[in-house]
Amino acid sequence: MVKDRVTVIDIARAAGVSKSTVSLVLQASPLVNEATRAKVNAVIRDLGYVYNRGAANLRQSNSKSKIIGIVVNDLTNSFFAELAVGVDMVVQSAGYVQFLANTAESVDRQREVISSMREHGISGLILSPARGTDANDLKPLVASGIPVVNVVRQVTGAKVSSLISDNHAGMRDAVRHLAGLGHHRIAFLGGFPDTAVFNERLQGYRDALSDMDLALHDELVVSSAPSRAGGVAAIERALLLRERPTAAVCFNDAVAFGVCDGLRAHRLDPGEDFAVIGFDDVIEAQTAVPALTTISVDPQGMGRRAAQLLLKQINAGRADAEAIVSSVRLVVRQSCGAAIDKRERLSLL
Amino acid sequence: MVKDRVTVIDIARAAGVSKSTVSLVLQASPLVNEATRAKVNAVIRDLGYVYNRGAANLRQSNSKSKIIGIVVNDLTNSFFAELAVGVDMVVQSAGYVQFLANTAESVDRQREVISSMREHGISGLILSPARGTDANDLKPLVASGIPVVNVVRQVTGAKVSSLISDNHAGMRDAVRHLAGLGHHRIAFLGGFPDTAVFNERLQGYRDALSDMDLALHDELVVSSAPSRAGGVAAIERALLLRERPTAAVCFNDAVAFGVCDGLRAHRLDPGEDFAVIGFDDVIEAQTAVPALTTISVDPQGMGRRAAQLLLKQINAGRADAEAIVSSVRLVVRQSCGAAIDKRERLSLL
DNA sequence: CAAAATAATTGGAACGTTCCAATTTTGTCA
DNA sequence: TGACAAAATTGGAACGTTCCAATTATTTTG
Numbered sequence: 143m144v145k146d147r148v149t150v151i152d153i154a155r156a157a158g159v160s161k162s163t164v165s166l167v168l169q170a171s172p173l174v175n176e177a178t179r180a181k182v183n184a185v186i187r188d189l190g191y192v193y194n195r196g197a198a199n200l201r202q203s204n205s206k207s208k209i210i211g212i213v214v215n216d217l218t219n220s221f222f223a224e225l226a227v228g229v230d231m232v233v234q235s236a237g238y239v240q241f242l243a244n245t246a247e248s249v250d251r252q253r254e255v256i257s258s259m260r261e262h263g264i265s266g267l268i269l270s271p272a273r274g275t276d277a278n279d280l281k282p283l284v285a286s287g288i289p290v291v292n293v294v295r296q297v298t299g300a301k302v303s304s305l306i307s308d309n310h311a312g313m314r315d316a317v318r319h320l321a322g323l324g325h326h327r328i329a330f331l332g333g334f335p336d337t338a339v340f341n342e343r344l345q346g347y348r349d350a351l352s353d354m355d356l357a358l359h360d361e362l363v364v365s366s367a368p369s370r371a372g373g374v375a376a377i378e379r380a381l382l383l384r385e386r387p388t389a390a391v392c393f394n395d396a397v398a399f400g401v402c403d404g405l406r407a408h409r410l411d412p413g414e415d416f417a418v419i420g421f422d423d424v425i426e427a428q429t430a431v432p433a434l435t436t437i438s439v440d441p442q443g444m445g446r447r448a449a450q451l452l453l454k455q456i457n458a459g460r461a462d463a464e465a466i467v468s469s470v471r472l473v474v475r476q477s478c479g480a481a482i483d484k485r486e487r488l489s490l491l
Numbered sequence: 492m493v494k495d496r497v498t499v500i501d502i503a504r505a506a507g508v509s510k511s512t513v514s515l516v517l518q519a520s521p522l523v524n525e526a527t528r529a530k531v532n533a534v535i536r537d538l539g540y541v542y543n544r545g546a547a548n549l550r551q552s553n554s555k556s557k558i559i560g561i562v563v564n565d566l567t568n569s570f571f572a573e574l575a576v577g578v579d580m581v582v583q584s585a586g587y588v589q590f591l592a593n594t595a596e597s598v599d600r601q602r603e604v605i606s607s608m609r610e611h612g613i614s615g616l617i618l619s620p621a622r623g624t625d626a627n628d629l630k631p632l633v634a635s636g637i638p639v640v641n642v643v644r645q646v647t648g649a650k651v652s653s654l655i656s657d658n659h660a661g662m663r664d665a666v667r668h669l670a671g672l673g674h675h676r677i678a679f680l681g682g683f684p685d686t687a688v689f690n691e692r693l694q695g696y697r698d699a700l701s702d703m704d705l706a707l708h709d710e711l712v713v714s715s716a717p718s719r720a721g722g723v724a725a726i727e728r729a730l731l732l733r734e735r736p737t738a739a740v741c742f743n744d745a746v747a748f749g750v751c752d753g754l755r756a757h758r759l760d761p762g763e764d765f766a767v768i769g770f771d772d773v774i775e776a777q778t779a780v781p782a783l784t785t786i787s788v789d790p791q792g793m794g795r796r797a798a799q800l801l802l803k804q805i806n807a808g809r810a811d812a813e814a815i816v817s818s819v820r821l822v823v824r825q826s827c828g829a830a831i832d833k834r835e836r837l838s839l840l
Numbered sequence: 841c842a843a844a845a846t847a848a849t850t851g852g853a854a855c856g857t858t859c860c861a862a863t864t865t866t867g868t869c870a
Numbered sequence: 871t872g873a874c875a876a877a878a879t880t881g882g883a884a885c886g887t888t889c890c891a892a893t894t895a896t897t898t899t900g
Contacts, residue, residue, distance in 0.1 A: 197886035546856035
């Protein structure tokens with residue numbers, strides 16, 4: 143039952159050639175004669191040979207393990223699941239395979255998994271850093287010449303590439319849209335204030351208010367966990383204000399859904415009695431009722447782009463850090479109370 | 492810039508010992524003197540040595556790569572994302588790292604990623620097989636002695652372990668609950684009829700109807716894609732029937748959410764005018780409005796159990812296939828129209 | 841047909857580790 | 871102190887592959 147491995151030497155023996163020839167066949171080298179190639183391939187199939195990348199890798203110390211790592215801070219958030227799917231698509235078709243790990247926002251976990259991945263010889267890493275990640279955490283990685291692409295969040299001071307969405311512009315557009323619909327008291331709901339993403343979005347909110355000549359009321363900024371439950375909590379607090387807001391931009395879609403839930407619990411109809419705009423455009427955003435107006439960042443596309451960038455750096459051999467901010471766009475659906483395009487709804491059914 | 496690898500030999504030289512000693516230190520062998528161990532460890536830290544598992548693995552041909560694979564058919568479905576998180580938790584703390592791949596229901600993709608993982612030397616695989624997976628697809632894997640645990644879906648004829656939820660009992664309980672609330676026309680909505688899961692759930696539906704002395708109407712079984720959009724489509728069709736159903740059990744939670752959306756589009760209030768029960772208990776089920784009554788299968792727990800089972804088999808060296816059906820339970824919330832427990836709602840806010 | 845050019849094949853060393861058997865060092869006891 | 875046991879250390883072979891330089895087989899050419 144314990145089948146001992148079939149090696150390239152077994153193949154060679156069975157095919158009556160040398161191991162070197164078999165190796166050449168495996169690499170699809172043009173040096174080998176057609177007839178020989180065919181015979182060797184036949185034997186490979188017959189004996190059920192499986193290539194040992196570990197061994198191969200050991201020899202060609204210079205380079206490529208065909209493994210990349212992706213570590214995210216919260217895989218239960220569908221944004222990151224989507225992102226992982228996007229990455230998976232491009233690495234798979236490039237013949238790579240990915241280690242995926244979830245840190246659940248723990249820097250310790252993150253350190254462990256990254257070092258474990260290093261030991262396994264990843265040739266690149268896509269990282270959505272846990273909160274509190276320090277540039278030093280990435281030092282050894284980049285020092286050893288392994289390309290790293292940060293997504294979603296940046297690590298200040300780290301000399302790695304990054305791909306983040308235009309948080310400032312996205313939130314600015316959302317607020318402008320609401321202001322354009324006549325809202326004066328617009329809340330900013332959800333998110334942890336100690337993150338760069340939060341602050342970028344908040345700045346977008348502030349700048350838009352000032353652009354539109356609206357007053358900034360600090361009590362309208364209510365932070366909370368960036369989750370559905372956090373959204374419920376945030377709107378609860380916002381509704382306690384003497385002067386209630388009439389609209390809200392939310393830290394992300396999860397928060398926005400929670401806000402809708404919370405509104406309904408107060409017999410308020412999101413999209414009718416209160417305008418809500420999310421951020422991310424997760425898949426559920428378009429099928430929810432009411433369909434969520436949101437800032438589309440296309441997580442899957444972001445995953446694809448991150449993977450492409452990483453593969454480019456891997457192949458280039460040298461990785462000069464480049465910072466890409468990926469543009470976002472406002473997708474107007476129903477939750478903001480703008481005119482509902484009946485056709486769009488129907489096409490969904 | 493291209494730092495050449497620090498090897499065990501470099502360490503040995505710098506510490507003034509032999510490579511064998513360094514190796515023993517790496518394996519925390521009790522054979523080595525405390526003082527020596529300390530010195531070696533210091534050098535390891537100083538030189539920034541990183542262990543090369545590939546090389547180690549090559550030598551100890553017998554065994555353990557510390558890598559397991561997990562391949563799922565749809566990572567964008569949060570059920571599977573949760574499952575992956577569960578797996579990740581236990582494999583991480585066992586010092587393993589996981590390859591994760593998404594097949595998007597393509598058996599070709601599945602074949603490719605599994606063989607790629609084999610080349611990389613996984614020591615076990617957790618698989619939620621793509622639709623149409625054949626026992627032969629798994630043959631070579633099990634023949635080479637790599638333990639495989641199927642989750643969610645079974646592959647008939649394959650000699651591998653499996654961990655599936657009790658689809659029959661779950662759906663039976665759901666239907667009984669609805670019947671107990673006085674519903675006579677209960678629809679079964681969503682899911683692809685050519686899957687084992689669908690048929691198990693459908694059988695549970697049928698058996699419950701017969702238990703409760705209710706007639707079985709074929710037109711009340713409406714299949715569709717197991718997605719939110721599919722749920723919308725299914726309820727649309729169900730509402731066209733001359734004699735409309737008054738309640739529905741759904742293939743999964745995604746379908747159930749779609750059904751709620753579809754009901755609202757028809758000005759029907761889910762939980763009030765029409766009872767809906769889902770299957771899976773994804774996280775959103777409890778925070779949605781109305782909170783979804785559903786069959787709880789705890790995907791994360793399932794992931795953990797699958798991983799534990801797999802690790803057990805890896806460590807045992809030999810994997811006798813065992814089939815575990817994991818029990819499920821009905822979680823009554825609001826969408827089925829049963830008495831709403833006000834306290835439960837409030838505790839969520 | 842011999843010489844040169846080209847095509848195809850090959851043996852051995854190397855990659856970084858672990859394991860084994862053997863050796864050296866240290867400790868114990870009469 | 872000498873003999874022996876125990877503890878600690880060690881050199882080399884091996885794992886499965888790739889690469890290089892070298893060799894052999896085949897074709898072309900004058």
